Amino acid sequence: MTADSTISTHVPAPGADYAATASEAYRAALAVIESVEPRIADATRKELADQRDSLKLIASENYASPAVLLTMGTWFSDKYAEGTVGHRFYAACQNVDTVESLAAEHARELFGAPYAYVQPHSGIDANLVAFWAILATRIEAPALTDSGVKHINDLSEAEWERLRARLGSQRLLGMSLDAGGHLTHGFRPNISGKMFHQRSYGTDHETGLIDYDAVRAAAKEFKPLILVAGYSAYPRRVNFATMREIADEVGATLMVDMAHFAGLVAGKVFTGDEDPVPHAHVTTTTTHKSLRGPRGGLVLATEEFAPAVDKGCPMVLGGPLSHVMAAKAVALAEARQPSFQAYAQRIADNAKAFAEGLLKRGATLVTGGTDNHLVLLDVQSYGLTGRQAESALLDSGVVTNRNAIPSDPNGAWYTSGIRFGTPALTTRGFGPQEFDRVAELVVEVLSNTTAEGTSKAKYKLADGTADRVHAAAAEMLAANPLYPGLTL
Numbered sequence: 001m002t003a004d005s006t007i008s009t010h011v012p013a014p015g016a017d018y019a020a021t022a023s024e025a026y027r028a029a030l031a032v033i034e035s036v037e038p039r040i041a042d043a044t045r046k047e048l049a050d051q052r053d054s055l056k057l058i059a060s061e062n063y064a065s066p067a068v069l070l071t072m073g074t075w076f077s078d079k080y081a082e083g084t085v086g087h088r089f090y091a092a093c094q095n096v097d098t099v100e101s102l103a104a105e106h107a108r109e110l111f112g113a114p115y116a117y118v119q120p121h122s123g124i125d126a127n128l129v130a131f132w133a134i135l136a137t138r139i140e141a142p143a144l145t146d147s148g149v150k151h152i153n154d155l156s157e158a159e160w161e162r163l164r165a166r167l168g169s170q171r172l173l174g175m176s177l178d179a180g181g182h183l184t185h186g187f188r189p190n191i192s193g194k195m196f197h198q199r200s201y202g203t204d205h206e207t208g209l210i211d212y213d214a215v216r217a218a219a220k221e222f223k224p225l226i227l228v229a230g231y232s233a234y235p236r237r238v239n240f241a242t243m244r245e246i247a248d249e250v251g252a253t254l255m256v257d258m259a260h261f262a263g264l265v266a267g268k269v270f271t272g273d274e275d276p277v278p279h280a281h282v283t284t285t286t287t288h289k290s291l292r293g294p295r296g297g298l299v300l301a302t303e304e305f306a307p308a309v310d311k312g313c314p315m316v317l318g319g320p321l322s323h324v325m326a327a328k329a330v331a332l333a334e335a336r337q338p339s340f341q342a343y344a345q346r347i348a349d350n351a352k353a354f355a356e357g358l359l360k361r362g363a364t365l366v367t368g369g370t371d372n373h374l375v376l377l378d379v380q381s382y383g384l385t386g387r388q389a390e391s392a393l394l395d396s397g398v399v400t401n402r403n404a405i406p407s408d409p410n411g412a413w414y415t416s417g418i419r420f421g422t423p424a425l426t427t428r429g430f431g432p433q434e435f436d437r438v439a440e441l442v443v444e445v446l447s448n449t450t451a452e453g454t455s456k457a458k459y460k461l462a463d464g465t466a467d468r469v470h471a472a473a474a475e476m477l478a479a480n481p482l483y484p485g486l487t488l
């Protein structure tokens with residue numbers, strides 16, 4: 001690791017100051033669960049132990065604070081509240097209105113967005129809300145005006161069928177899966193691929209980077225209604241100002257899926273052209289990745305698209321999970337603290353240190369490095385598939401996920417890559433030095449793993465490797481405990 005004066009310092013994870021109270025709460029909760037279904041109490045305790053004892057490098061995971069986790073376990077879970085704030089299909093939603101309003105206010109303030117919708121249950125749901133809000137605004141609303149009616153129920157059968165056909169024949173341009181795009185960006189196994197005519201833009205074969213001229217050319221030729229930017233396995237930043245220019249040139253709506261890097265946007269690591277919110281018409285995210293909140297989704301929108309986004313439930317969503325919206329409000333309040341900006345900077349610094357640690361030990365990285373929170377390692381030089389590498393790492397206590405690389409010869413199941421992310425271990429307190437050591441351990445595992453025959457799944461890990469790596473990891477994990485002070 002090269003000395004760098006910009007490298008951030010350790011940022012304590014939220015929760016240490018109320019660990020004793022949280023411990024009491026969890027002990028009481030587990031005792032209650034134990035009395036009804038002891039196997040669930042047991043699995044809950046084991047999950048904490050497993051999370052504490054492994055090097056979690058899954059780029060899409062994190063550790064939410066005890067405050068966020070505790071907020072999810074309340075009677076808000078029992079309340080139906082379909083509709084939106086002040087406009088519910090159920091009575092007695094006054095407290096849910098408070099929760100949803102506060103969560104949305106925190107989201108607007110945190111991201112500087114005109115409008116926020118906090119109901120989506122996941123990233124897929126957030127993207128579905130966004131797609132249908134764009135279709136409703138750009139296709140349905142003008143069709144109603146043309147027919148001289150205010151509501152779809154007032155259309156004739158023939159008009160309705162024509163509108164349905166138009167809604168189902170729109171075009172979407174997004175990043176290809178093997179370049180790091182996401183299944184929900186118009187791919188056939190996901191409903192987005194069945195809804196849209198989809199075309200993909202990839203990355204430059206030499207550099208692995210987005211070629212904006214190629215995106216522009218594809219957009220001009222294909223003329224999509226929606227241009228999607230955002231990724232789940234691209235280790236670089238995106239220029240969203242340029243993406244917006246391209247969208248404007250072809251009359252497309254720019255939708256950005258920032259699920260992976262929302263924490264870096266919230267923490268002001270991505271600013272200016274790299275901050276999607278001022279440039280996109282609609283921005284979607286999950287709340288549980290680098291943003292470090294509860295599992296869920298979120299949509300931000302301009303005034304133009306806000307009314308349609310607001311109809312996400314019952315348009316595509318079931319009743320809102322009010323207990324999770326409450327936890328989103330708590331997590332977003334945490335993310336508005338200055339310490340979150342230091343945390344976000346450290347995520348990026350750690351990813352750089354990890355990438356440098358791999359590169360100096362001879363590894364091959366897609367795009368040659370990283371400038372966000374993730375690193376994509378090409379494991380072909382170790383004679384392994386992604387599946388074999390993932391399994392050998394897991395045997396050694398290193399939790400990752402295999403991932404396709406551009407033009408992957410092993411396809412999307414076995415793959416030739418491993419995706420690593422730094423948000424979770426950064427929450428535990430790992431810094432650049434620890435990440436350099438983690439890189440050393442990863443290379444030790446992969447260098448001591450051999451493929452068995454022609455199998456893409458079977459492998460052999462040299463004797464002693466898993467034990468050595470487990471022991472080294474245990475030292476680092478003990479020095480950076482998960483939920484310090486929390487005892488069950």
Ligand code: DSN
Pocket residue numbers: 059060123232
């Ligand atoms: N599961 C998330 C990820 O790992 O990127 C998104 O599908």
